[in-house]
Each structure stands twice: as C-alpha cells, then as structure tokens.
Amino acid sequence: MVKIFIGGLPDNIQEMDLAILVSLHGRVETIKVVRDRATGKCKGYAFLEIYSLPDAKNIVSTLNGETFRGNVITVKISEEESGAKAAKPKPTPNANQTFKSKRPRLQR
Structure with missing residues (x-):
C-alpha cells in the first residue's frame, strides 16, 4: 500500500466525495479526512492508502x-512511503561503551 497526501480540501468535504474523485x-483502499475535534470540519487535508504504486503515481x-470544489488541491505521495525520510537505526550498546546514568531527583 502507498499512502498519499491530499491538501487544499474544503472544510465540508465528505469521505465519499473524495472517494469518487480519486x-x-x-x-483506493482507505481514506482518512483529518477533522477538527470540536467542530467536525475538515482541516483541509486527508491521507489515502492506494493499492499500488502505479495507481498512486497516476493519481498524483x-x-x-x-481544482476541486473551488480549491486548488495538492496531491503527493507521503514522505514516509516514498523513503525520503528513512528511519535512522538506533545504536546498540557495546561492551566497550559507557553510558551516563540519570541523576536522581531532588526530594522537596
């Protein structure tokens, strides 16, 4: 699955409208429209999981x-899926390495 980002969405967008467009x-496998918790209005962007990379590239x-409902939309493959931000491996402790211990908290 490939995750794509769609930005510039109107605040009254519904998941079905986005599904029909894309x-x-x-x-499309899944759609997640990011909404404000208090109002339920769209924050202007959504994430979609697309079945294959060729489909995702075609969508982008x-x-x-x-233009979608009066707004110019931005569509791109999410960075975490494209490999632009590869996770750095965590260092593993060796027997030769020494680690500083945390200072104890002061009691008041």
Whole structure:
C-alpha cells in the first residue's frame, strides 16, 4: 500500500466525495479526512492508502494542481512511503561503551 497526501480540501468535504474523485484514477483502499475535534470540519487535508504504486503515481500526476470544489488541491505521495525520510537505526550498546546514568531527583 502507498499512502498519499491530499491538501487544499474544503472544510465540508465528505469521505465519499473524495472517494469518487480519486477512484477514477486508481484503486483506493482507505481514506482518512483529518477533522477538527470540536467542530467536525475538515482541516483541509486527508491521507489515502492506494493499492499500488502505479495507481498512486497516476493519481498524483492527474489530480495535483487541479481544482476541486473551488480549491486548488495538492496531491503527493507521503514522505514516509516514498523513503525520503528513512528511519535512522538506533545504536546498540557495546561492551566497550559507557553510558551516563540519570541523576536522581531532588526530594522537596
């Protein structure tokens, strides 16, 4: 699965509207519209999981910069999926390494 980001969405967007727009260009697995907890309005962006990388690339190339309900939308492959931000491996302690211990808290 490939995660894509869609930004510039109107605040009254529904998941079904987004599914209809995107599914014309590729197979959509999941849709997560990010909403404000208090009002329930869309914060202007959503994340979608797309079945395959070719579908995701087709969606990005077709929809990026297009107008949807009066807003110009930005569509891109999410950085965590594209490998742009690879996680750094955590160092493993060796027998030769020494670690500082934490200072005890002062009691008042």
